[in-house]
Amino acid sequence: MKIKSYLTDTILMLLILIASFSVVIFMQKSFETGAIAQMIFVLAVFLVSLSTHGYVYGISASLIGVLAVNYAFTFPYFEFNFSLPENLFSGIVMLFVSVMTSTLTTNIKKQEHMRAENEKEKVRANLLRAVSHDLRTPLTSIYGSCSTIIENYDSLSKEQQIKLLSEVCGDAEWLNRMVENLLSVTRIDSEKVSVKKVPTVLEELIDTVLVKFKKRYPSQSVKIEIPENFIIIPMDSILIEQVILNLLENAVYHAKGMTELILRVYTKEKRAVFEITDNGCGIPKEKQETLFSGGFERGSPTVDGNKNSMGIGLSVCATIIKAHGGEICAESIPGKKTKVWFSLEMEDTKHEQ
Numbered sequence: 503m504k505i506k507s508y509l510t511d512t513i514l515m516l517l518i519l520i521a522s523f524s525v526v527i528f529m530q531k532s533f534e535t536g537a538i539a540q541m542i543f544v545l546a547v548f549l550v551s552l553s554t555h556g557y558v559y560g561i562s563a564s565l566i567g568v569l570a571v572n573y574a575f576t577f578p579y580f581e582f583n584f585s586l587p588e589n590l591f592s593g594i595v596m597l598f599v600s601v602m603t604s605t606l607t608t609n610i611k612k613q614e615h616m617r618a619e620n621e622k623e624k625v626r627a628n629l630l631r632a633v634s635h636d637l638r639t640p641l642t643s644i645y646g647s648c649s650t651i652i653e654n655y656d657s658l659s660k661e662q663q664i665k666l667l668s669e670v671c672g673d674a675e676w677l678n679r680m681v682e683n684l685l686s687v688t689r690i691d692s693e694k695v696s697v698k699k700v701p702t703v704l705e706e707l708i709d710t711v712l713v714k715f716k717k718r719y720p721s722q723s724v725k726i727e728i729p730e731n732f733i734i735i736p737m738d739s740i741l742i743e744q745v746i747l748n749l750l751e752n753a754v755y756h757a758k759g760m761t762e763l764i765l766r767v768y769t770k771e772k773r774a775v776f777e778i779t780d781n782g783c784g785i786p787k788e789k790q791e792t793l794f795s796g797g798f799e800r801g802s803p804t805v806d807g808n809k810n811s812m813g814i815g816l817s818v819c820a821t822i823i824k825a826h827g828g829e830i831c832a833e834s835i836p837g838k839k840t841k842v843w844f845s846l847e848m849e850d851t852k853h854e855q
Contacts, residue, residue: 560600757782
């Protein structure tokens with residue numbers, strides 16, 4: 503990355519200086535004046551210092567500019583002559599401009615970097631707080647159920663033991679999915695990591711999602727609406743499966759009073775749109791803006807009343823879709839319905855619905 507940055511800055515500096523040199527020659531031929539050469543190269547030094555990193559390129563540009571003006575645009579032409587006061591003065595001005603501009607640019611970039619780091623720390627703190635909250639409830643439940651079985655093993659009936667153990671298995675499975683979500687975020691939440699897309703058949707993707715969802719929620723029905731056309735979408739299928747499962751699971755947990763859950767997929771221009779709709783309690787308007795940023799506050803209505811998720815699943819969804827070059831949105835009418843959709847670019851879009 504550093505080599506690429508150095509190479510980019512070097513090329514940029516050379517392009518600006520070459521462009522300045524060309525502009526000065528053009529001005530000389532067009533207006534028969536060479537007095538503007540120093541001004542053009544001062545501007546060039548300013549642009550180089552503003553566009554590159556550190557002090558080296560700005561100072562180098564000022565030195566090259568002084569030599570170019572002295573050699574090509576100052577009498578005697580095509581000879582170096584440093585005895586003239588104006589040459590010395592132009593060199594000092596260019597050096598001053600480069601140092602001042604580089605200093606200001608460096609300070610601004612440092613402030614931006616510090617601001618970005620502070621924002622990252624804030625996100626990490628929010629995520630840690632969310633994880634602590636979301637993991638505490640199932641862990642407490644698992645500990646309580648296991649303690650009850652150990653302390654009251656002889657007095658508990660077989661049915662009671664099975665019920666408590668089932669609750670332990672359910673909480674353990676929920677914890678496993680939470681860990682999968684967090685691993686997905688750490689896997690792709692970096693500019694150095696790119697999602698590897700593989701052409702995936704839509705129908706196979708939906709079938710896999712339904713099998714996993716039915717295994718977790720056998721009593722919850724999902725209405726499926728997908729195009730009859732053969733559709734292929736480049737994606738990391740495991741991550742997109744997790745997005746759809748998270749959205750369906752979020753409806754099960756949060757859509758209080760839900761009687762209908764719909765998974766619809768349709769094509770629009772060159773993209774495939776995945777849409778999950780429920781007719782549950784909806785999402786309050788004040789919470790919709792932070793829905794995909796992990797800011798879904800505790801106290802949100804849930805189906806089971808035990809797990810008050812803070813929206814880690816939705817934050818994971820947004821991260822995965824962004825890494826795929828797609829977009830994710832939500833629309834909710836409190837007390838009526840919620841619709842969440844995301845779009846992905848298709849490989850073949852000959853047929854549209």
